[in-house]
Amino acid sequence: MPKVLKRLRLAGLAALVLACGACGFHPRNAIAVPPELGPVRVVALDPYSPLAESLADAMTRAGAVAAPADSTDPAATLQIVSERWGNTPISIDQLGRAQEFSLRYAVMFTLVDAEGGEVVPRQVVELSRDYVAPPRDSTGQASERELLGDELRREMTSAILRRIGAALQVTRPDQRGAAADTGSAPAAAP
Numbered sequence: 001m002p003k004v005l006k007r008l009r010l011a012g013l014a015a016l017v018l019a020c021g022a023c024g025f026h027p028r029n030a031i032a033v034p035p036e037l038g039p040v041r042v043v044a045l046d047p048y049s050p051l052a053e054s055l056a057d058a059m060t061r062a063g064a065v066a067a068p069a070d071s072t073d074p075a076a077t078l079q080i081v082s083e084r085w086g087n088t089p090i091s092i093d094q095l096g097r098a099q100e101f102s103l104r105y106a107v108m109f110t111l112v113d114a115e116g117g118e119v120v121p122r123q124v125v126e127l128s129r130d131y132v133a134p135p136r137d138s139t140g141q142a143s144e145r146e147l148l149g150d151e152l153r154r155e156m157t158s159a160i161l162r163r164i165g166a167a168l169q170v171t172r173p174d175q176r177g178a179a180a181d182t183g184s185a186p187a188a189a190p
Contacts, residue, residue, distance in 0.1 A: 031062045031165035037076050038114050039067035044080040051107065052080055054157045062161065074114040078164075081108040081122065087145070090130060097135035103145065104128040105152040111164055120167040125159045127152050 033040070040059050044052035055078060060066050067075035084106045089098035105127050111120035129148050 031161050033059060033062045033064040033164075034168060035063070035065075037064065037119070037168075039073075039075040040064040040078060041067040041069070041075045042078045042080070045082070049080065049083065051083060051153055051156060054153060055080070055160060058157050058161055062165075076111065076113045076119070078111045078160075079109060081110060083107050085149070093135065095135075099134055100130060100132050102128050102130050103148050103152065105149075105156060107156055107160065109160055111167070120164055123163065125156060125163065127155055127159065 042052050042056040042059065046052070056066060059078065064076075067073070084104075086102075086104040086106075088102045088104065089100070090102045091098070091100040093099050106124055107126075108122060108124045109120070110118070110122040113119050129152060131144060131148060133144070
């Protein structure tokens with residue numbers, strides 16, 4: 001009987017793997033910062049910005065070397081030009097009190113290499129989440145907004161890293177890894 005269960009589990013696992021592959025599912029690739037970019041410094045207007053700290057940690061996990069904060073040596077710079085939060089009511093009740101809100105988070109950033117060349121041009125990423133906050137029941141509204149803010153900050157870090165990864169694929173195609181290792185030359189134009 002245990003052999004039958006083992007085979008059944010193995011068959012179920014194989015079916016799951018095949019189903020995931022058949023539907024087009026594939027895990028997201030991790031972003032790898034090429035070592036040629038050199039040390040990276042994350043700069044924000046607010047020296048205690050949680051987003052800047054999160055981005056610095058994420059860049060280090062992606063393979064970038066963190067540039068010392070007090071160093072004057074040239075380094076690639078991920079600059080957070082601006083961070084803006086907005087909390088807008090999107091629906092009201094019969095008494096005119098706001099019931100649903102849209103929490104928006106917009107960040108403008110740019111990435112330049114140590115020589116001052118633009119790796120990622122200045123761009124804006126905006127994220128939003130809608131939430132319900134009944135006016136009669138204010139218990140937990142502030143903590144819910146804080147949780148949504150933390151979630152948006154994590155998602156913003158990921159979104160910025162994805163944009164950097166995409167830009168590095170375009171601006172530094174020689175660093176793509178597997179595509180460059182194949183050794184195949186492009187076909188000559190007629």
